[in-house]
Amino acid sequence: xxxxxxxxxxxxxxxxxxxxxxxxxxxxxxxxxxxxxxxxxxxxxxxxxxxxxxxxxxxxxxxxxxxxxxxxxxxxxxxxxxxxxxxxxxxxxxxxxxxxxxxxxxxxxxxxxxxxxxxxxxxxxxxxxxxxxxxxxxxxxxxxxxxxxxxxxxxxxxxxxxxxxxxxxxxxxxxxxxxxxxxxxxxxxxxxxxxxxxxxxxxxxxxxxxxxxxxxxxxxxxxxxxxxxxxxxxxxxxxxxxxxxxxxxxxxxxxxxxxxxxxxxxxxxxxxxxxxxxxxxxxxxxxxxxxxxxxxxxxxxxxxxxxxxxxxxxxxxxxxxx
Amino acid sequence: xxxxxxxxxxxxxxxxxxxxxxxxxxxxxxxxxxxxxxxxxxxxxxxxxxxxxxxxxxxxxxxxxxxxxxxxxxxxxxxxxxxxxxxxxxxxxxxxxxxxxxxxxxxxxxxxxxxxxxxxxxxxxxxxxxxxxxxxxxxxxxxxxxxxxxxxxxxxxxxxxxxxxxxxxxxxxxxxxxxxxxxxxxxxxxxxxxxxxxxxxxxxxxxxxxxxxxxxxxxxxxxxxxxxxxxxxxxxxxxxxxxxxxxxxxxxxxxxxxxxxxxxxxxxxxxxxxxxxxxxxxxxxxxxxxxxxxxxxxxxxxxxxxxxxxxxxxxxxxxxxx
Numbered sequence: 001x002x003x004x005x006x007x008x009x010x011x012x013x014x015x016x017x018x019x020x021x022x023x024x025x026x027x028x029x030x031x032x033x034x035x036x037x038x039x040x041x042x043x044x045x046x047x048x049x050x051x052x053x054x055x056x057x058x059x060x061x062x063x064x065x066x067x068x069x070x071x072x073x074x075x076x077x078x079x080x081x082x083x084x085x086x087x088x089x090x091x092x093x094x095x096x097x098x099x100x101x102x103x104x105x106x107x108x109x110x111x112x113x114x115x116x117x118x119x120x121x122x123x124x125x126x127x128x129x130x131x132x133x134x135x136x137x138x139x140x141x142x143x144x145x146x147x148x149x150x151x152x153x154x155x156x157x158x159x160x161x162x163x164x165x166x167x168x169x170x171x172x173x174x175x176x177x178x179x180x181x182x183x184x185x186x187x188x189x190x191x192x193x194x195x196x197x198x199x200x201x202x203x204x205x206x207x208x209x210x211x212x213x214x215x216x217x218x219x220x221x222x223x224x225x226x227x228x229x230x231x232x233x234x235x236x237x238x239x240x241x242x243x244x245x246x247x248x249x250x251x252x253x254x255x256x257x258x259x260x261x262x263x264x265x266x267x268x269x270x271x272x273x274x275x276x277x278x279x280x281x282x283x284x285x286x287x288x289x290x291x292x293x294x295x296x297x298x299x300x301x302x303x304x305x306x307x308x309x310x311x312x313x314x315x316x317x318x319x320x321x322x
Numbered sequence: 323x324x325x326x327x328x329x330x331x332x333x334x335x336x337x338x339x340x341x342x343x344x345x346x347x348x349x350x351x352x353x354x355x356x357x358x359x360x361x362x363x364x365x366x367x368x369x370x371x372x373x374x375x376x377x378x379x380x381x382x383x384x385x386x387x388x389x390x391x392x393x394x395x396x397x398x399x400x401x402x403x404x405x406x407x408x409x410x411x412x413x414x415x416x417x418x419x420x421x422x423x424x425x426x427x428x429x430x431x432x433x434x435x436x437x438x439x440x441x442x443x444x445x446x447x448x449x450x451x452x453x454x455x456x457x458x459x460x461x462x463x464x465x466x467x468x469x470x471x472x473x474x475x476x477x478x479x480x481x482x483x484x485x486x487x488x489x490x491x492x493x494x495x496x497x498x499x500x501x502x503x504x505x506x507x508x509x510x511x512x513x514x515x516x517x518x519x520x521x522x523x524x525x526x527x528x529x530x531x532x533x534x535x536x537x538x539x540x541x542x543x544x545x546x547x548x549x550x551x552x553x554x555x556x557x558x559x560x561x562x563x564x565x566x567x568x569x570x571x572x573x574x575x576x577x578x579x580x581x582x583x584x585x586x587x588x589x590x591x592x593x594x595x596x597x598x599x600x601x602x603x604x605x606x607x608x609x610x611x612x613x614x615x616x617x618x619x620x621x622x623x624x625x626x627x628x629x630x631x632x633x634x635x636x637x638x639x640x641x642x643x644x
Contacts (some may be wrong), residue, residue: 038630045628133629261623268619268629273606275633276640277599284595297590301583306367307455307590308360311597318598319641 008036012043015142020115026138027117030131041134047141051083052251055162056150057190058171063197066234067171067243068150072114074244075146081113083144085135087120087128087151087161115144129160130278133271136164162190164267166260167250169193169243172211174201191227192250195243199231225253284314291317330358334365337464342437345464349439352456363456369463373405374573377484378472379512380493385519388556389493389565390472394436396566397468403435405466407457409442409450409473409483437466451482452600455593458486484512486589488582489572491515491565494533496523513549514572517565521553547575606636613639 014022029036054071056064068084075082119128119135132149139147149165151158162168170191194211196204211229220226228246232239254260284293296310305313336344351358376393378386390406397404441450441457454471461469471487473480484490492513516533518526533551542548550568554561576582606615618632627635 038628041628041630045622046625048623048625264623265616265619268622268632269615271629272618272622272632272636273603273615275629276606276636277603279633279637280602280640281595281599284598293591293595294587296594297587300367300590300594301370301586303368303370306360306363307593307597308363310590310594311601314594314598315601318602 008039009043012040012047012141015138016047018112018143020112023115023138023142024117027135030134030138031119033131037134041137044137044141048137049140049143051136051140051144051147052167053136053147053149053165054247055165055168056148056171057158057162057168058195058197059173060152062171062173063234064150064152064171067169067195067197067232067240068148070232070234070237070240071148071244073237074240076111076114080145081143082115083139083142083147084114084116085132085139085147085149086116086118087132087149087158115139115142130271130274132161132164133267159190166254166263167192167247169195169247171195171197172207173198174207175203192225193243193246194227194229195239196229196231197234199239200233204231223257225250225257225259280318283318287314287317330361331365334362334369334463337460338369340434340465342434345437345460346439348460349457352453352460353441355453359456363459366459366463370459371462371465373458373462373466373469374489375458375469375471375487376569377487377490378470378493379480379484379490380517380519381495382474384493384495385556386472386474386493389491389517389519389554389562390470392554392556392559392562393470393566395559396562398433398436402467403465404437405461405464405469406436406438407454407461407469407471408438408440409454409471409480437461437464452593452596454483454486455589481512488576488585489514489569491517491569493517493519494529495520496529497525514547515565515568516549516551517561518551518553519556521561522555526553545579547572547579547581602640605640609636609639 011022011025015026026040029040034040056068056071058064065086068086072082072084117135119131136147136149149161151161168190170193172194174196194215196207196211198204208229208231215227215229228249230239230243230246232243234240251260254263286292289295291313293314296305296314299305300307300310333344333347337348348362351362378390378393380386387408390408394404394406439457441453458469458471471483473483484492490512492515494516496518516537518529518533520526530551530553537549537551550571552561552565552568554565556562576585608614611617613635615636618627618636621627622629622632
């Protein structure tokens with residue numbers, strides 16, 4: 001490949017013009033935490049084209065990648081360019097799922113207007129969550145109209161990552177009673193659309209009723225979005241058009257309510273704060289004398305100071321520019 | 323209860339004297355993030371009695387709580403006081419496991435020298451990981467000799483929490499090939515002892531061989547600890563004595579090598595850093611003018627600045643005491 005001679009501005013320009021290899025290279029730089037990421041981000045900032053970002057999450061086996069693949073087909077039929085980011089932040093204990101999922105996505109492998117990328121955790125907590133908004137920004141600058149973020153599991157990191165989307169679809173499978181429990185406890189707040197997939201299963205009506213009750217019970221102002229329930233059989237394509245319609249309706253609501261900008265600003269807040277805190281974390285260890293993190297930790301272990309008072313001393317040293 | 327009149331110093335003193343209700347109240351204060359936690363920590367600091375902390379982690383179904391219960395019995399037979407902290411940082415999708423596990427622990431429910439506490443995630447990422455060292459400190463001050471930390475799953479948060487222990491036992495079940503994959507990728511570094519539980523299953527020998535190869539391949543200096551493999555059938559108690567022996571051997575090695583203090587200092591570093599960063603995070607939003615987090619996030623969304631440069635501006639304002 002002739003990319004070795006490419007500087008960052010050239011690489012970003014080529015990705016912006018639609019070169020999939022340049023985009024793949026950018027995503028790799030971000031994923032690897034390359035020192036070039038800073039300059040990549042600087043070049044990407046003015047190119048924000050404001051792609052629509054859709055998150056898909058749900059329990060393993062809910063059919064997320066089949067729904068994702070069906071959505072890709074539907075958006076391609078509208079002439080839209082689609083980026084797919086499949087994220088597995090779970091431990092490698094469940095890592096096997098990813099390969100199988102990717103095989104189902106091969107329908108789109110030869111379509112130049114579809115870009116598919118898997119990102120798996122490499123063991124360091126928070127790394128994936130930090131890289132995701134940067135990769136979204138790269139796909140956005142590469143002028144994809146729709147970016148689908150599919151997470152493999154339903155843990156806290158997945159919920160955090162799904163929350164980076166403009167619209168979040170939560171997939172539930174009939175008969176998975178615990179999915180309903182989960183939705184009650186933590187997923188309801190992030191779901192903009194509920195998808196009851198494999199809706200030909202016997203318990204589908206029960207699941208829909210449970211979801212409906214849950215949605216009805218949630219506190220919500222009249223102007224707030226009320227998550228609709230869509231039933232699909234993604235393997236046959238049943239219900240995908242309705243899902244696309246509900247996602248369109250949510251996109252329109254995001255626009256008219258001003259919620260889209262609020263969500264995007266909230267996301268940027270988290271991102272900037274995380275970067276700043278990361279830099280401060282590195283600075284903590286380099287402070288001189290007793291106020292550096294190491295000596296304070298020694299005193300905590302020795303019982304001479306409690307951790308809160310130690311944190312206060314550390315902050316004093318940090319913010320005095322010591 | 324007559325605890326309503328208790329000030330923090332009295333509550334801590336009573337927990338230190340062995341009152342289980344006072345300890346339970348302290349743990350609740352910590353878990354709820356009460357404003358009193360600061361003063362609780364101040365009172366607890368000088369009472370550090372240096373309990374031995376043992377972590378147990380492994381895939382769901384590996385038999386963690388059965389092994390935990392067997393270890394409680396074994397340590398009680400030595401006359402040691404045992405605290406158990408069962409932690410479920412996973413999403414509520416798997417929350418059902420906890421109740422069943424607790425039922426198995428009821429053997430010890432009437433023993434005053436055993437304190438058992440479950441902590442489940444309430445949806446906010448990092449909350450449990452932050453509370454765990456504080457709860458360990460409370461149990462330590464209450465003069466438990468051994469504190470067992472059992473995590474329900476094997477995600478990144480579980481690994482993080484297990485790493486708070488002096489010794490970490492990783493449970494693997496024969497035939498779970500993906501567990502070996504996981505061990506290769508991320509668990510090997512934190513395992514001090516491998517436990518092949520349900521060792522009467524057909525594939526036990528294969529699993530042991532895989533683990534042995536893995537351990538042999540890991541880079542390790544001659545003076546480093548080499549994780550032994552113990553086979554157990556926890557339901558019948560088989561192998562538990564050997565497990566206790568290996569954990570004792572690891573405890574002796576921690577002592578003679580100086581590794582115990584290094585680990586405890588490293589843990590305290592993380593704890594103090596997390597508290598300081600949390601305080602800075604709150605301060606970020608209260609900075610005046612354009613350098614506060616909100617206005618910077620607006621500019622990131624507008625493409626006028628990239629997130630790294632925004633983080634630099636934020637840091638400048640923070641560390642100048644603005």
